[in-house]
Amino acid sequence: MGSDPEAATGVISGSELRSLPRRFYRHWWQVLAPLSLILLGYPIRAAVEAGPTLPTSMISLGGAALFAAGFTYLMCWLRPARLLIGPPSAAELWLRRGLILGLAVLLIMLAEVTGPQWLSLFFHVGMAVGVMLPAREAYVGVVVLLVVLFVLGFPYGLSFLGLPAGLLGLWGAATIGQTANLAELITARRRLAELAVAEERLRFARDLHDLLGHSLSLISLKTELGERLIDTDPVRARAEITDAHAVARRSLREVREAVAGYRRPVLVAELDGARELLESAGIETVIDDQLGSGPVPHDVVLAWAVREAVTNVVRHSGAASCRIELTRSGRLVRLQVDDDGRGPADPARSVPAAAGTGSGLAGLAERVRQADGATLTIENLRPGFRLRVCVPAEAEVP
Template sequence: MTEQISAPPLARGGAQVERETGTDMRDECRNAKDRKARKARKAQWKAEWKADWPARKAAWREAEKARKARGEAPDYGSGPMGPPNAFTLLPWLLLGMGAISNLLHGKTPNPWIGALGLLLFNSLYITLVFRAFDKRAREAAATRWCLAALAAVTCAMAGAYGDSWLLFFPLLGLATGAVVRGRRLGQVLFGISALAGVIAGLREGWDALGIVYGTFLSGMVTAAILALAETVRELRDTRQELARNAVDQERLRFSRDLHDLLGHTLSVIVVKSEAARRIAPRDLDAALGQVRDIETVGRQALTEIREAVTGYREASLAAELDRARAALTAAGIEPVVRQSGPPLPPQAATLLGWVVREAATNAVRHSGAGTCEIEVHGGPERVRLVITDDGSGVGSTPPGSGLTGLGERLAAAGGTLTGGPVPGGGFRVTAELPVETGEGDEGNG
């Protein structure tokens, strides 16, 4: 009888430990290599991101400058944080994974009917959520029929199979909240939730109260989020429209200012040039004086145009009265200026300064008058400016675009501007403005 001597257990354990140790060392080496590779990829990605960042930042700034030049609001709603769309509602279909699992494992009676119902439900759900984000399609009759068909399929599958198939009721509520808007939403969701409660109660008893709660809550939350997104979108569109209107109004204001500036200045230059040409053969020094005045007026016009471009220019009434005197005198028209009443508020003085400039320019260019009277009467509530010349009557100072624009400005400030021929010859421009108490006190101070 031979005795077999087996290896000591300790020896076998040592070999096994050696093999396991070698495997662990190889795994650690492999993990270390993976960590180094991940760190290298992360460092490379950071380097590429830092290198591309200045270019992407510059491109974004150029795009925002272009939007601002077009009068559009900044684009804060694009990208990953943009408003919801149909694709954001599709992942909720994963609630039906339990029903699919039952079909695959043969736990559902008549699996072909269940598969057909599942396919029909998914098709109707996808159709509804895509039609929900188009107002015309959402309000169409076909959408309501699709929602009714989805409700019928849901009730049929949940009533026939129960269990995981009851989770299609919250999906039905979600589709209802996406499609139905307004006062009907509460009624429709209440009806669907009650129907879900009846069917789920028959199948699962009191444990199915969560289905009722989930159905109603999913519909209301979806409707609230989509309504809020639509409101934000409408506000953004309104803001862009207001920005475009503001740009149009600023362009109109600038065109009026430029017309008033250049009309008056060019008229003075023309009048002084004609005066210099007439008196040059007789009195060269006087002609040179007129030329110096032309140079002064031209320099002043350049300054005013620069100030008008930057939007800081305001026509002072006192300065415009002095300029009107000089322009009328140079044109051979005797100016008569009368001013009474307390000091005017800045806004009223600015608007009346534009009226004086425009009326004096028209008198110089069109009237052929011998005298031009400018009267300013200030009262506690209203201020009145009257400019009258004794020119050739109806055709003396036609109310062109300058007076029309000034009339719009005064109307916006609560005032009026009228102009017309005077009986017996001449032309009269009358402007009236309300004097606000706060501004009047500031002007007096």
């Protein structure tokens, strides 16, 4: 049987315990096979009671042990042909056919020697035919099984056993086919996801090449020219180097914009992440989102504000509680984050007037300024700290 990367080894963790129902569905035949061998008790008891002589008892016990060993090996140590990666080899198919035929012959011999009660175990053979053989062979095998049981059971009035045995075989064939189709679907979806990731990487590489190819070539040419002119024409050399610096700064800004486009935050996701981060830090968290599930104007600015505010609360505030409110008032959408920790000594200096695109509140202030009509306010509540971002509601959302 092929190895399963999700198979439990050693102690079962919580995630493995939650995946047990799915694992049972994927390998249900391996769970049911050993349990079904409890039905061996009836023919063994009947054979021993009907034939108390030592040879009959030994034949019954030996045949039961041989049947249990063969059936368990077939169902638990061999993967069904339709779940193998690639088509099964001829040797693998003949092994399955040989084991199923051997089990059927063994039951026929036991039924002839010790009694017809062994015919009831053809239920196991029917299940093995449906599960372990390819689809076409499985359906042909079920028909052959019906004919064999009708012929063998007719003298004893047990011809009806062929119907449940055949139904079990058909159920096994249909279920294993569904499992195989599900496995193929999961594999196809995983491959599509991998292809999508690869395509996105190629697109990002093309974007970076388009952004940097021309700029880096221009920087290289200007710095090389400036190096040549530094002795003969220092003024022009300085101008070339200044131009190279300007191109480098422009290229850096374009790269930041490209990366920001790939790392666009989403407000709903940031709120969920904020709750998880605050609760992990032992901070009591209340999130009051009154905007509902509709579209939110300036979603990205509000998402960055949530991320920055929560980061400051966790890292610097020492707060015990934090409250995040999202409300709509008239033509404004307001995000307010309050905590009961220690704020900066001078809140007015926390957001410089000429904040660049760096990190922290300065970077947040730059993002807010880039959104038309948005405002950022911070307050030291002594104790506590408040961050408020207001953005215009471009359209009323019902």
